[in-house]
């Protein structure tokens with residue numbers, strides 16, 4: 001199998017082939033996602049929500065991200081693997097940013113890192129890139145700044161914020177980022193960004209006129225059901241499938257149906 005690289009992804013944008021991206025946080029699931037043919041697997045700090053049960057992405061630590069990332073790396077043969085640098089491990093200190101990125105690369109074996117923000121984190125982005133670590137940007141709704149925004153509503157609806165987002169995207173491209181995630185912004189603005197930069201732009205709640213799409217695994221599988229923004233397309237109802245299986249097992253244990261003779265030694 002041929003590995004997806006930053007170069008492959010750039011070529012996909014150039015020939016208009018949409019890029020598929022999904023999160024994964026553990027070995028077993030990452031193996032299924034990779035076998036399915038996903039282009040990019042994101043070890044997102046959404047692990048803080050869907051794996052650890054935190055309300056936000058802020059509490060997850062660098063060590064915990066490295067644990068998730070190394071599990072994913074062991075499973076994946078083809079997909080390009082991106083790992084979120086968690087909150088507090090890169091903002092406002094480019095040396096720490098570089099140290100965090102290097103720890104992720106060395107200790108997990110992943111292929112790149114993702115950071116949230118534009119001009120504010122420029123120095124950190126440049127510093128990480130200088131070490132030869134590919135960086136994916138993330139603009140629009142940036143969950144690590146949720147307490148600054150106050151809400152999870154659509155970002156950059158006002159002209160000033162839209163203009164800053166466009167400038168940030170161009171800046172990230174100029175620094176050398178290999179791609180940018182745009183989260184929860186108007187489709188028209190996302191289109192403008194995707195046309196303004198040569199690097200792939202991956203959307204989540206950013207409409208169809210971008211170079212690829214990303215979703216959180218547990219949301220698209222219907223494992224988590226409390227979270228249902230309009231941008232989420234649910235591809236399965238695993239919560240029901242799993243609960244039915246668990247209940248069937250409970251019933252079989254209680255009724256002494258399980259294990260039967262052929263399931264015993």
Ligand code: KIV
Nearest residue numbers: 023044045046181216
């Ligand atoms: O952590 C995450 O899952 C993400 C995606 C939503 C882009 O950053």
Ligand code: NA
Nearest residue numbers: 044045046084
């Ligand atoms: Na994230």
